[in-house]
Amino acid sequence: MRFVHGTPTRPAAAGFLLAPLLGGCAGPLSALDPAGPGAAAIALLWWGMLVGAALILLGVLLLLAHALRPRAAPRRVSERLMLGGAGVLFPLVTLTVLLVFALRTGEALLPHRSAGDRPLVVEARGQQWWWEFVYPDFAGAPLYTAGTLHIPAGRPVDVHLSSRDVIHGFWVPRLAGKLDAIPGHRTVLRLQADQAGTYAGACAEFCGLEHTRMTFTIVAHDPADFAERLTALAAPPPAAEPEVAAAFAAGCGACHSTDARTRSGAGPNLAGIGRRLPGDLPALLARHPVPRPGHRMPDHAVPDAAMLARIAAYLEELR
Amino acid sequence: MRRHPLLPHGAATAVGAFAIWASAFTLLYIVQALGCRFRGAETMLLHRATMYGVWIVHLVPLTLLLIALLQSSVPMRRVAILGTAAALGATAWTGLPLFFASACQ
Amino acid sequence: MTVLEPAPGLDGELDALWRTPHGRRGWLSAVNHTNLGRRFIVTACVFFGIGGLLAMLIRIQLATPANAFLNAGLYNQIFTLHGTVMMFLFAIPLFEGMAVYLLPKILGARDLAFPRLTAYGYWCYLFGGSLVVGSLAFGVAPDAGWFMYTPLSSRPYSPGINADIWLIGITFVEVSAVSAAVEIVVSVLKVRTGGMPLSRMPLLAWYLLVTAAMMLVGFPPLILGSILLEIERAFGWPFFDPTRGGDPLLWQHLFWLFGHPEVYIIFLPAAGAVSTMIPVFARRPILGYDWIVVSIVALAFLSFGLWVHHMFAVGIPHLALGFFSAASMLVAIPTAVQIFAWIGTLLAGRPVLRLPMLFVCGFFFIFVAGGLTGVMLAVVPFDWQAHDTHFVVAHLHYVLIGGFLFPMMGAAYYWLPHLTGRMPVYNLGTVSFWLLFVGFNLTFLPMHLTGLLGMPRRVYSYAPDLGWDWLNLLSSVASFVMAMGFALFLADILLQRRFGERAPADPWQAGTLEWAMPTPPPSYNFASQPDLSHPSPSEALASEIAAGRHFLGFARNGWRETLAVEAASGRPDQVLLLPGPTLLPLWMGLATALFFVPALFGLYPLTLLGAVLVIGLTLAWLWSMGSRDDPPTVPVGRGLSIVAAPADRRSPLHWGLAAALVADGSLFAALGFGQAFLHLVAPNVPADDPVPIGAAAILAAAGLAAAAGAAAGSRVSQARLGIAAAGSALAMAGMLLLPLPAPTEHAQAAAANALAAFVALHAGMASIAALYSLARLRAGYVSAVRDLALRNTALLAAYAAGTGILALALIHLLPLAVR
Incomplete structure (x- = not known):
């Protein structure tokens, strides 16, 4: 297929210009450096909204600057155009597009139980100030880890969240949005890592004295490694002297x-x-x-x- | 144009129009919550249909009110008309998520 | 130049009536709105200074990674107090101060409807605020975050007194907010000068009216939530405790049901200031007055449909989030209408850039940016990432500082000549503006990125390898630039008071009523209250007012007189006779303190004593009003004679009670919501059996019905009042005797008990009101034309009956229906 207008070069050029900017967006907890479909969809939403918001802000400020220019005589300004048009119609159209797009994106990120997904189910129990992870059904028995959650890469994972004491917020920014772990409730967060790797997590909801240090890690393994890792954990620990x-x-x-x-x-x-x-x-x-x-x-x-x-x-x- | 015999002061009319929006919003939220609380496979359709019903039922009086206002006079008439139109628009807009979002998940 | 100084004789006579006496006793007994408005503003600014210092400590701590400047415990107290002080002790009281000071002046009145209530509100604010802030000195400041999420703020996880200080102190302060709201609503509707219909009211009055109405509905859910949480902490009623059928999310609903409207309650008065200043500096009337009025009303309603957007990450179904997301986006439209009305006004006029306008321009940039990030946060999936991060911190400072502080600083420069009678020392203000503007943006713009790079809010420290270092350092350094801007602003104001040139009359050529008086304003505001019944008042209005040629341009009988009007048309319908200086509000404030403060230490007998004192003082307060003679009709000037101080349905007291009952009804609705929530939504194991409808319930219902029936109607009769008193007392007994399960067992039982207690309290109030009216009747204060006491009793009894029947249904029928 041939591109008459030479479009193939444009993304490359844009990428070149954006590279330093996006480079500044990397980081172990960066929502702008997505490593899974959930975080990627939200990052896309962000960039779109950022561009739109910047243009609107610029437009409003230019209009304001124009309005403040000194002039000799007053001007006629149409109330209908200014208030009905700029004040109502323009935001109404923009927001309708945004709302529909937002709802569709949100719907796609929910932990639906559809046919093809086969999500892995794990539990994360928050408590002051650490996370306990439970693999409820590994070879017929549950496994428990703390601080590190092992998941397979490339497969959706439903994290069932609960809390033993106060409210905590489960957040792995590079993989998905956050969800609260609330005592008395069970909430479910869908996440997925596209590649094997280590992903940092934090507690997002203020949970008391050591809220800051309530961090954890998700390690995504290639599927074979994942089974191996859990098998290793399921083995009896080495005997001590x-x-x-x-x-x-x-x-x-x-x-x-x-x-x-x-x-x-x-x-x-x-x-x-x-x-x-x-x-x-x-x-x-x-x-x-x-x-x-x-x-x-x-x-x-x-x-x-x-x-x-x-x-x-x-x-x-x-x- | 004659002073409408039933409609109150324009400011009160605008407040009343938005009270209808508030009713729509509150009832939608309540029906959504109750529907999920007492949910069964056979009531899913009924749940959604009820919400559409609540939504439309609130659009009707606002539309009628707007028509009545356009044909008669009240103090602060423009406030009444703009307010009712705004409340009608807000009610219509509030129902949009019904078309795109799952009710209980 | 216009002569604004009134004729010397008139000035002396009016001032003798209206001035606040000198000396300490005079200071303590002041009820004049100009004094109290200034006092609110100054106190709010002191609290702002404290909140600002706390912010500086936060920024020092976060300037570098792994900083050891503050430890976690202290940091938690500091950020909690920073948010609490800025929201509850600065923003709302500053708006109250502005309203108290300006409202009568823009409405052409001499004072507010209830001068003693204003004073009482001030004392509650001062005492409650000092309690909250003073706790830091003892190291026991609240530390669970300014929204006090349960269970973190519940007894097991916050065992200290810290959380109690927040709950009790803030409720104490909210008493002040609710009384200010009642005051403002009634004053705007009733206490205006003659000939100002609603349709020609200054826009600022619309803003203040709607804001106050929002406070009446918005603050009670928080007050209720605080009371319930304090009861849970003190007596173990498990409203929010998931181990006993409660739900932490109920707290979040109650808190944000207040918390989101609160944001608009803060923004609207500032927008009112912008709507006042822009036409003045654009040299033309505002574009789209009607559009703006509708926008204000729309904002007021929509702002109550947004609260769940603070709860997008708690696992609520997507459709419910969708409704709130939609409303959250929708609120951008009335905001946009106002923005474009302001820009359109400037576009159509011939704008002059004076110092206040500089702050308005800063407001445009910051507030529009903050509004746009607000729309982003209304997008559910984006909020899942941004929620609880520094992105939200950045956003809320953009809307609050941009939407409130910048316009209010512009307003300060605009109205300072009014307060002080002197003009600003221009260049200092400009420098202050640029320091603030640059400092603000460099502090908070990077913070959006810090948040998206993963920095959660409320962390006291962070590791060095997360990419947040330079962003935080930039924010911290810039925040000090901002602090310098504030310091310079303060210096400028002090300098202006001391060295500023005398302000000319109407220094901005505003042509609005508040400038049609000498500055600083005389104690009585207007030598005569302007007659605005002709659509375009004459050029010489100000000098006519000064010469006493409009309404009430004289002093007589030692009366503090001001006009009151029919709400919609603005036709004068009575002369109000306002009270003079008194220590009563101070005593009432101290009694209220006696009610609240001992509860901190579990000294409930003292709390009870406080309650008794409050009731006694209220009755004494009410008793001091009214007359044994039928109200006279008196001339008010301009050929008009109207009734003076009628004690009937026209009285602002009747309106005031109705407004207070709106607030009380909002509290009841929040409690009913809680009961319904715990039965229908909370994921709990339900309590045992529903409570059967027994003799007590029937007794309560019958008593309420009898009381309401007996009190209804306007025929004056001792027997009817006796029946009303007895019926209410019976109802109270019935509610207290309901065979309810122990409130500590289950959240549903706790909610049922709370509902019963609510009704018992109100039935008791109705009973006392009926007895009081009986005493008034016997003492000769009540007649067929002086039936205010009866009308108010009837209103209270009807309210108690209505809420009582609903409460009985919620207690007995709801659990049956759920089964």
Whole structure:
């Protein structure tokens, strides 16, 4: 097919001009750097609205500037044109187009249960100030992780959201919009990552003292890797040396499980933590008993520094 | 043009016209919520039909009011006419999502 | 030049009647609207300074990643208080101050309808506001965000006194907002000069009227929500607790049902100022007066259909979001009509660019930009990304600072010569404007991008590798430029007061009524109230007013006289006799404080004492009005004689009660909504069985019906009042005896109990009103032509009966219907 008007070069030129601008839009939490169909549809909506809004603003300001120019005699201005036309008709037409487009976009992003989709269902339970993720049906039994949610790339995922305490907002900007996790409610967010990769998530709804630090990660795997990763998590954790196991059980074990097959107590499940926080663990444990300010850690006997280091080394093995 | 025997002051008429919009808006929201609360496969059509009904039922009095106003005189007549036309437009516009959005998801 | 100074004799006589006495006692007993308006404005500006300092702390903290300047706990208190102060203690009270100061002056009146209510509102504002802000000094400021989402703000997750301070302090302040709203509505409708029909009222009066009407309907849902949440925190009634059948979303509905109209309540008065200034500086009348009036009415209604756009991300079905999305976009149209009416006026006139116009131009740029991002946020899918990010922070500052602060600063420069009698020191204002304009845009324009790059709102810190560093640093630096602009503005005003040149009469050649008086204004505003019954008043109107040639151009009988009119036509229908300085409002404010403050510490006996004092003072207050003689007909000048202070349905007191009941009805509707929501929408396990209709319910209904029936009609009779009092008391007993389940068990039971308590309270009020009217009747204050007390009792009894029957239906029938 031939393009008589030479259009093929235009997007390239536009891309060249926009590249620095769009480059500034990249970032681990950037809604303008979409990596999934939901975020992409919304980003497209944004760019369209930005251009439209900029033109309207410019038009209004030019008209204002024109109106403020000094002149000798008053002018006749048609009320019908100014108010009926610019004030009512123009926004009415523009907004109708926008509303229809917005509703259609929104409808496409909903977690509909249509035939072809086969979404993976996972759960995300918010609590002050971390997320617990549940894979309700992996090989017949649920799996639990904290802080990291594993999903397959290229397949829609329905995240069922709930909360154990206050309202939290589940948000992975590069994949989809956000949705609140509300105690007493169950909400469902559809998201999808087009490529394997790591996507940052944040809590969007103010949820108390450590709202800021309630971050999490979504790791999208190629389908085969995804099954492999969950299988690895479903395996029993490596055995610790007896003293380490005893020290862990005496303190940490009251709240934290190290086995993805069992639900953790009050604290996050540590399965896979060696992969999630490589290298950070000794420093984190050294700040024991409060590895992060604001996190609620019950009083318990704290092992000495040497034992903490050994526990950290053991946790490194939970991968 | 004669003073309309029933229609009140133009400002009150404009307020009344928007009260009809408010009624349409509120009832649409209520019917939507109740329909989802008591939803069954067999009532889905009824749910949507009721909402269309609520919408149209509110367009009728606003249209009649506008016609009556165009043919008679009240104090602040232009406010009454513009207000009623605006409320009619707003009511029509508020129903637009009925055509595009799923009711309970 | 026009002579505005009234004849010396007249000035002295009127001033002796109207002035506020000097000294501390005089200050405390002031009821004059000019004094109180100034006081509201100055207090609001002090709170603005505090809110601004808090904003500076926020920007310092966010200037660099991982900043250790503030810790999380303190940061949470600071941002919560910043939002709370700016919304509740600055924006609304500043508008109230502007209305209190200007309204009588633009309406050609000498004061507002209820001068003592104005003073009472001020005390509530001052006491409540000081309570909220003072908490920061003790480190117990509210810290759950200015919209106080439950369950975060509930007892288990906010165990301290912080949340109680917000709920109780803000409710205290809202008493002031509601009383101002009643005051403004009645004053605009009734207390105007002769010959100003609604159709020729200044646009600003329309704006203030509609804004106040919106407050009557919009604030009660928040007041109700705050009361319910405080009851939940204090007594464990689980309205919002999901573990006992409550729903956190009910709070969000109640809060935003207030919160969104609030935005327009803030914007409309500022738009009114723009609509006042633009024709003056365009040197021609405004384009499309009727269009603007319709736009204001449309905005008022539409703004109540937007609240769910703050809740697009809570999982509400798409169609419901669609309705609210549609209404949210639609609201752009009446706004656009006003924008183009203003531009059209400038286009058609011969504009002169004076200092206030500079701020109006800044307003155009910032507000239109903020409006456009508002339309974006009304788009549901886009909001799913932008919601709760710094994009929203940017947007709301664009609309609030652009839509409120810039026009209000323009208005300040416009009306300061009126307040101070002096002209601005021009260049400082210009420099201040540019600092503000540039500083503002550099602070908040980048913030849109910060938000889209993923920065959630209300985070106290951020990691360095997210691409937000330079944007935040830019915002922080620019915010200090903005702060310098404000400082310069303050300096300019102080300098103007001290060194400004004497303002000439009508310095902007506005030709509007508020300038047809000397500046600073005399205590009585107009030496005679202008007669506007001729469509184009004469050129010499101002000097005629000064010479006392219009209405009431004299002092007699020691009366503070001002005209009141038929609402629509503006024909004078009575002379109001307004009260003079009194400490009553202050005592009432202190009693109200005694009601609210001990509740913070659980000292409920003191709260009860406060309630008793408030009721007693209210009765004493009411008792001080009226006369044992039938109202005389008195000459008011221009050949007109009308009745003075009629105690019947024409009295502003009757209108005032009706307006207050509109607010009360909105509160009741919000409570009814809560009951319906908990039964129909909340995803809870329902409570046990519906409450059977028993003897108590029948007793309550019968008592209410008897009271309403007995009080209805205007025939004066002791027996009827006795029946009304007894019927209401019976109804109160019936409501209290309803066999309801314990309110702590389930949210539905809590809501039923709250409804019963509401009706019991109102039946009690009706009973007291009937007894009061009986006493008035016996004391000779009531006659066939002085039936105000009876009419008000009848209105109250009818209201109690109506809400009572609805409440009984909601308590007994709704649960049956749901089954």
